Amino acid sequence: MSKDAKNVPALRFRGYSDAWEKRKLGELAKVRTGRAFKSSSFSPNGKYYVVTNKDIGGPQISTHMDGDRIDITNPVDIAKYSLSGRNLLVTMDGVNIGKTAMYSNEDAVLAQRVGRLTSSSLDFVHQITSQKNFLTRMNELSVGNAIKHISLKQISDYAVNVPQQTSERQLIGQTLSLLDNLIAATQRRIDALEQAKKALLQRLFDQSWRFKGYSDPWEKRKWSQLVGISKNMVDPTTGKYDSLIHIGPGNIRSNSRELVDLKTVKDENLISGKFHFDKGDIIYGKINPQLAKYTIAPAEGLSSADTYVLKPKSGIERLFLYYTLGTNRFFKYTVSVSQRTGMPKINRDELNAYSLIIAPSLFEQKRIGLFLRKTDDLIAATQSRLSSLELLKKSLLQDLFI
Template sequence: MSKDAKKVPALRFKGFSDAWEKRKLGQIAEILMGQSPDSKNYTTDPKDYILVQGNADIKNGWVYPRVWTTQVTKIAKKGSVLLSVRAPVGEVARSAFDVVLGRGVASIGHDDFLYHYLVRMKENGFWLKLSTGSTFDSINSKDIKEAALFVPEKPEQQKISRILNSLNHLIAATQQKIDNLERTKKALRRRIFDQSLRLKGYSDLWENHRLGELANIQGGGTPSTSKSEYWNGSIDWYAPAEIGTRRYVSGSKRRITELGLQKSSAVLLPANKTILFTSRAGIGNAAILTKTAATNQGFQSIVVKQNADIYFLFSKIPEIKHKAIRLAAGSTFLEISGKSLSKIQIKVPNHDEQSKIGKVFLQMDNLIDLTQSKLAGLKLLKQAMLENLFV
């Protein structure tokens, strides 16, 4: 084998120094292309054969049974490495079952090392460079068999596989913890808010209140975009697209000046007392404002009064959102007015109990965020290892 066909990875286990050898995927793995059964043989009966047709049947790197079939075309055994060959090309999964392969997938042997190598190839966009198709991207048997990769001797392959397998297990366990926390939070919210679960020392009935009795509802506005003196100032100015999964916001993409604020219907909203609440298509996306700011007219923000706890109300957002969507009106797009939002009724306890309930949900959300940060760190570590443990 020629010298230029050999390489070494950037990160290596002690005791290994030999160059990796360039091979074709078809030389080191048995490639089995899928063949779809007749659709008349598809079923929903788990007693039949699991059918894997493509990415829709893959979840978190594993086959996720969705469709079954009575017709066997091509079989991939339990533990097989599967590769999607139609858009999106390059998704990789393992199968915990014997499965029938549809034409959207191929089986690439059973090897752990190859599984991780294929994941790296996908992350690097390897298959996208090869995919063809006038209607959608795809790769064929030749593309797969001719794909070039560099491989070390078996002992090094096994060490790489073990460490990446361990990391995958840790990632999966962390994701499971997040899922469990989310389910616990959902169940806790339901039981606390229907009062079937009460905090110790509290027994008074909750009372119905209009949202407008608990908070001032404040709309926003946009300064003239043709006036440069209204823009690029020091005042944060939010658009609905900036409100997503974050609980807190403290810095907007665009800012306005004091003059821009004065010359528009935008108003300053107080920090730590305001829940930004989107009021147009995508109604009910919310975040707590931690720095004084203004918004455009796509919001009806909830400025909490002294008789309400901000995190208690923030924990009520799913309920408020549901009711707001039902009340929303509009021929072009749905919108909830400040007047309508203020009339939404919710059950609330006294302020002291609100505060304690708010702290319960705050602690749970903090724990979820902490676990999500851990998961993000593990995924970054995996990405770095995939980049440096392979050639």
């Protein structure tokens, strides 16, 4: 077949040059569903877990699940509905219609109304069905009032451009699958690091862990004695602050010092009064304290009136104060005093009434702060790696597919 430039992706594996052709999913994979198992047959100690649509919410399904179980002894049913081997599952009912997930578990069986695809190019088929176009099309085709659903035929009839040769499909699928596994592993590493940080915060601030050489009991001190809450509100329309950054609660990720979508005062076209802050000041979101939005200012700027600018006084280290905001004790206090009618908010008097429990030694405070910052730096570096991998995946999808 002559090469058709309109049906050739930008990036090809060496040795492949034929134009891609339109094919239906039913031509690329065997499409079927499970069995309508009777609820009366379920048993809490059944050997097989029954996989249903509710189990499909992400690219991978955990093999450790709580749900209905069943005993099956008929070898024909076991062979037909067992989810051993590699399977691509598709949600056919409910709010997650069109969501797909790879799954393999010899101790699980498939329920009716869950799509199951098997193929010699399953990784490639997974990439096709993981893209937004497939999800959108399945939702467009879905019918029903209370509960939407799609059919096996609608899944089978979904058509896309694909390589003519099975070997090229397999190469593309395997390459992207390896990248997906790396992305998933990186996300798991981030999750593990965040859990480790949470444990470190707990142990360091409840003093169950102490650095060597420190044993003096910690002291209880009033917030107002150790922390200043800036009242330096300025007019952002004067032009004096145009080049400075502006930070509002929407720019701060919950439970993270990460800032997103920062713009200058001029770009934000601010008109109402804002708090001025210096580099290193702590910005704390006073609205909805349950969201735990706080950060350390990376440069001079202005912050929203929905934030407080916190400045440590003598007796408390800046990083120690910053990480205090992430402790369970502080979180529970701010949430408890902000639960009023309307928008939850913590006011200055409530903050000033809070009692900090601090290490009497500034050197111990500093060590705690620096130790936790190293953990945050590692989390940030891993998140940066994840973002790079996701950008690479996006780029490959654009170049490897038509």
